Amino acid sequence: MAESLVDEILERNKNFAVAHRPYRFFSESQGQKRPSILIITCLDLRCNPEEFFSLLPGDAAILRVGGGRVAPLIAQIISLDCFLGSLKEIMVIHHTDCGATHMTEKRIHDHVLKEDGVTIEDATQLVLPFITDLEQSVRDDVKLLKTSRIIRRELRDHASGYLYDVKSGLVRRV
Amino acid sequence: MAESLVDEILERNKNFAVAHRPYRFFSESQGQKRPSILIITCLDLRCNPEEFFSLLPGDAAILRVGGGRVAPLIAQIISLDCFLGSLKEIMVIHHTDCGATHMTEKRIHDHVLKEDGVTIEDATQLVLPFITDLEQSVRDDVKLLKTSRIIRRELRDHASGYLYDVKSGLVRRV
Structure with missing residues (x-):
């Protein structure tokens, strides 16, 4: 019996590897769809774009962080755009019952202020993945993309926002 | 025929939704495993922890960004820890042939400097997901977690680093 879940999943990995088919390196994948x-979008398990869009490999690059908020991802978007060289559009997708709608700034600030040496200034500098109004958060994040100076013009112009309903499974444009 | 891939995948979503089984809201999921x-880890499709660890729902929360670099995720880690209230350990996993090892700072800076009004100061402020040495990037990111003042002590103490080999399918501790 494994001591912790980490030990246990490392054991599971050994079993997985036995039947693993080697992935191709980029250098071996010339001509592959990009x-x-x-x-x-959000890291929430219920909000899985591969699932709800029936994505095929190479259809989309996917960044998943808390709430699907854009602010911490500007450098990520730029790096991906530069690396892939194939991006044309950005979709921002938030979802119903998101954890970010159940949190308050105060609760997270109180949480970090329990640690030794953390000041209120440290806490207020955090860009937290809050959402108070789901449609507004989508509109705000699309606006953040569209008004960026540093993201490539084509992507700014083709940024759009959506809300995914974890009950109905439907994605609708905001 | 859809005009763009976005239109096409929105059509696929309608088909998906027909057979979608509604997910439970947090308020309906009391007692569920957290x-x-x-x-x-990295957003690379080849680097899928659900797959290589054979994860079950509720085993792990997963943040996937370019290169699996920790620096842009501090606020995310804190929010998740506060929201979930169940986290005990953090695993940082980088992987072989990562896109972040194929990029240079100069290439991304040149990319953003093509946009109107972007200065070299704008470019150098970006925290880019580079990797020059895969083992070193893992060690650096684990160190970043362990030396954080603001992340909860238990998580700092139980932060560990790994390298996933996309060829063999094996995860090894760094």
Whole structure:
């Protein structure tokens, strides 16, 4: 019996590797389809774009962070765009019942202020993945993309926002 | 025929939704297993921890960004820890042939400097997901977690680093 879940999943990895088919390196994948869409969404298991869009490999690059908020991802978007060289559009997708709608700034600040040596200045500098209004968070994040100076013009112009309903499974444009 | 891939995948979503089984809201999921591990890794399709660790729902929360670099994720880690209340360990996992090892700072800076009004100061402020040495990037990111003042002590103490080999499928501790 493994001591912790980490030990246990490392054991599972050994079993997985036995039947693993080696992935190709980039250098061996010339001519392979590259994604034209960048999807920014939440890490929530219920909000899985591969599932709800029936994505095929190479359709989209996907960044998943808390709430699917754009602010911490600007450098990521730029690096991906530069590396892939194939992106044309960005979709921002938030979802119903997101954890970010259940949190308050105060609760997270109180959480970090329990640690030794953390000041209120440290806490207020955090860019936290809050959402108070789901449609507004999508609009704000699309606006953040569209008004960026540093993201490539084509992506700014083709940024759009959506809300995914974890009950109905439907994605609708905001 | 859809005009763009975005239109096409929105059509696919309608088909998906027909057979979609509604997910439960947090308020309907009392007593459900909550993740004890936070996994930080790359968005690369070949580097899928659900797959290589045979994860079950509720085993782990997973943040996937370019290169699996920790620096842009500090606020995310704190929010998740506060929201979930169940985390005990953090695993940082980088992988062979990562896109972040194929990029240079200069290439990304040149990329953004093509946009109107972007200065070299704008470019150098970006925290880019580079990797020059895969073992070193893992060690650096684990160190960043362990020396954080603001992340909860238990998580700092239980932060560990790994390298995933996309050829063999094996994860080894760094």
